[in-house]
């Protein structure tokens with residue numbers, strides 16, 4: 001049987017990427033540090049993916065097992081030797097931590113076989129696979145690099161499926177939205193995986209997705225949090241926030257249409273479809289999950305700051321994006337490590353310092369001034 005090794009047996013791992021491999025006839029070895037999930041995967045060897053619809057259709061996912069990367073290094077290396085695909089859905093900040101073990105696996109594989117391996121990081125981050133490749137190469141000497149690179153293709157991708165935090169402690173089952181899109185960039189022929197779309201150039205896809213799905217989601221999460229809402233769909237029922245989301249996606253949309261020559265009517269349909277996905281009450285998706293890791297989300301290349309800077313560069317409006325960035329700076333959720341760190345930074349050094357530090361925005365820039373203005377009004 002064909003083999004896939006997937007790092008991160010969490011929501012996207014089990015609910016999306018691992019499920020597609022299994023449905024394409026692969027055995028999936030999930031690699032994670034969560035003992036409970038790993039043990040359960042090995043005992044039950046299957047789980048259900050449930051669609052968040054009125055009917056709650058269920059798909060059974062079989063041919064799965066698990067390994068703990070902290071305790072079973074050798075077994076992970078062996079699994080990598082046998083795999084056709086190696087994927088991750090673990091969070092961009094975790095990629096450097098798994099890179100040494102992947103490097104070991106790739107080295108052992110290069111010694112043992114010349115079969116091709118496809119490595120794809122499935123994270124909400126532009127060029128996540130390139131980042132992972134960079135971290136892996138740091139752990140290989142020159143000779144090893146050449147050997148490894150001869151038979152490994154590193155492919156960037158964009159992943160889109162909303163998988164909320166699961167309220168089913170002790171179960172491997174995953175509730176997911178019906179919609180999904182997995183776009184992988186390559187010009188070579190690669191083994192067919194159900195639901196994987198191949199494109200020669202990812203930039204328009206990942207920017208369109210990141211600056212519509214993820215920007216829109218972030219706007220809802222941060223304004224929802226400020227308005228004491230619990231979930232994304234509840235927040236969207238608030239007319240003022242709904243209009244704020246539409247206005248912000250109007251700004252990212254104008255940039256995307258201009259940058260990638262998109263058809264404005266088609267792009268508006270894409271925005272409307274995404275807003276309807278956010279309105280799915282079956283997902284019960286918390287604003288604190290979607291707003292998680294605000295330092296990452298306020299990064300210069302991420303879903304809020306990058307489109308604002310790009311819109312500014314193109315002479316387009318970015319005022320609603322600036323307002324959303326201000327709302328993100330007010331996300332003081334105590335259980336989020338990033339949020340706690342960000343609030344401490346703002347408290348100690350002020351918001352202008354945080355914008356410089358986290359988003360790379362100079363306090364004298366037009367964007368920073370506008371964000372700080374909105375920040376002061378929202379704080380009241």
Ligand SMILES: NC(=O)C1=CN([C@@H]2O[C@H](COP(=O)(O)OP(=O)(O)OC[C@H]3O[C@@H](n4cnc5c(N)ncnc54)[C@H](O)[C@@H]3O)[C@@H](O)[C@H]2O)C=CC1
Nearest residue numbers: 008009010011012032033034089090091123124161162163
């Ligand atoms: N949940 C969603 O709807 C979507 C998530 N994504 C992206 O997918 C990635 C994963 O997100 P989720 O599945 O939601 O997160 P999650 O928290 O459900 O899953 C992450 C998994 O990684 C594991 N993990 C953490 N540190 C590890 C380590 N050092 N070694 C091995 N395993 C480790 C955790 O135990 C957990 O099982 C993120 O980059 C996210 O942005 C992308 C699209 C949709």
Ligand SMILES: O=P(O)(O)OC[C@H]1O[C@](O)(CO)[C@@H](O)[C@@H]1O
Nearest residue numbers: 124161162163213214217290292
């Ligand atoms: O996973 P991240 O990057 O923390 O962001 C939360 C996000 O997860 C998703 O639910 C799935 O893509 C996004 O739509 C949302 O913006």
